Amino acid sequence: xxxxxxxxxxxxxxxxxxxxxxxxxxxxxxxxxxxxxxxxxxxxxxxxxxxxxxxxxxxxxxxxxxxxxxxxxxxxxxxxxxxxxxxxxxxxxxxxxxxxxxxxxxxxxxxxxxxxxxxxxxxxxxxxxxxxxxxxxxxxxxxxxxxxxxxxx
Numbered sequence: 001x002x003x004x005x006x007x008x009x010x011x012x013x014x015x016x017x018x019x020x021x022x023x024x025x026x027x028x029x030x031x032x033x034x035x036x037x038x039x040x041x042x043x044x045x046x047x048x049x050x051x052x053x054x055x056x057x058x059x060x061x062x063x064x065x066x067x068x069x070x071x072x073x074x075x076x077x078x079x080x081x082x083x084x085x086x087x088x089x090x091x092x093x094x095x096x097x098x099x100x101x102x103x104x105x106x107x108x109x110x111x112x113x114x115x116x117x118x119x120x121x122x123x124x125x126x127x128x129x130x131x132x133x134x135x136x137x138x139x140x141x142x143x144x145x146x147x148x149x150x151x152x153x
Contacts, residue, residue, distance in 0.1 A: 003027060006045045010111070010118040013142040014041060015135060026119075031132065039124035039132050041139065046117040058117075059089035062110040065119075066091065086145050087112040094126065105129065107136045113145040 001018070004011045005027060014020075019030040019037070026044035030037040059078045066073055073091050081088040090109035097104040107122040120139060124132040 003029070003043065005043060005118070006116065009113060009116055009146060010043070010045060011142075011144045012043070012120075012139045014139065038128045039122065039135070041120070041122045041135065044119040046119060048115050048117065057089075058087040058110050058112045061117075062089045062091065062108060065110070066093075066108055071095070085114070088140070090120075090140060097123070105133075109140060111143060111145070118143070118145075 001014050001016045002011055003014050003020070014029050015031070018041075019033050021028045021030075023042070026042060029041040029043075031039050034040075059075065059080050063073055063075065063078060071093060073093065078089050078091045081090075088109065088111050090107065092105065092107045094103055094105055096102065103126055104123050105126055107120075109118075109120040111118040111120070120143075122136050122139070
């Protein structure tokens with residue numbers, strides 16, 4: 001299923017049949033209706049404030065974002081990619097899920113477009129990795145920046 005945000009500013013693929021909800025911060029996708037879900041994929045579109053934000057590396061912005069939650073991720077543990085003018089950084093770590101008291105896998109990605117950033121987060125249980133880890137890879141491989149939405153309503 002193609003998910004589209006911001007009138008086509010960002011699009012990406014998510015498995016067909018997943019439950020989706022519009023949230024204050026963006027979109028949330030679940031493999032099953034909560035609370036029976038084993039994962040959550042969230043996407044947020046952030047419009048850039050005026051100023052020289054392009055001079056600040058995306059990987060560094062992502063590193064600082066996760067450090068606010070108490071995680072230090074070394075630069076060498078952050079995957080950095082470029083697709084033309086689009087800069088992408090992503091990382092993965094494991095920690096105890098705050099509300100479930102069990103280990104979860106957390107993925108975070110920050111994508112810089114023209115005048116905005118897209119933040120993707122994805123969490124799942126390690127025992128579901130074989131089924132759920134490919135969802136992250138597919139979303140990152142399939143994202144497009146600045147493609148107009150063919151179905152705006």
